Amino acid sequence: MSEPTLEELIRGKGAHADPVACVEDLSLDLAWKKIPGFPHSIWQILGHMNYWMDYDLKRIAGERPKYPDHASESWPSATGPVDAEEWRAETARFAGLLDKLNALADSVPELLDVQVEILHSSQRSRSSTVRAVLWQTVVHNSYHIGQIVMLRQCFGAWPARKGGDTW
Numbered sequence: 001m002s003e004p005t006l007e008e009l010i011r012g013k014g015a016h017a018d019p020v021a022c023v024e025d026l027s028l029d030l031a032w033k034k035i036p037g038f039p040h041s042i043w044q045i046l047g048h049m050n051y052w053m054d055y056d057l058k059r060i061a062g063e064r065p066k067y068p069d070h071a072s073e074s075w076p077s078a079t080g081p082v083d084a085e086e087w088r089a090e091t092a093r094f095a096g097l098l099d100k101l102n103a104l105a106d107s108v109p110e111l112l113d114v115q116v117e118i119l120h121s122s123q124r125s126r127s128s129t130v131r132a133v134l135w136q137t138v139v140h141n142s143y144h145i146g147q148i149v150m151l152r153q154c155f156g157a158w159p160a161r162k163g164g165d166t167w
Helices: 004-011 028-032 042-060 084-105 130-154
Strands: none
Touching (some): 004 084, 028 042, 028 084, 042 084, 042 130, 084 130
């Protein structure tokens, strides 16, 4: 018995945009472009999502990744990607991390109900089952994919090649 709604949200079905489609067709120039008043580029947002997905997948696997001392540690540096290949690698990493989340969401209920170790005091106020961590990750990604879509709209680069709502 899987979590079909969770699986749909991980990959952007229904009301959610496909997160991979939101980034995979962007050029390096657009991935790094910033707008006045907004602190991050799409490159940085994607790196931030990758950071937290990797962190939570490690927690789920029983590893003990270090929780960052400051929020800034979960954001890529302001120097940006070196070249288009590095951008493609980061988008491929994003797709791979989503695949891992999707595989977990498609697990048996017993696995979804396994407790995940709390590694930081900020995690104590909420449930830490595999299911809860997956839902928290989906919500986090949804928030940031919305930012990416808005940035793309500002750049005149929306919808994505694979489509997306324009209204």
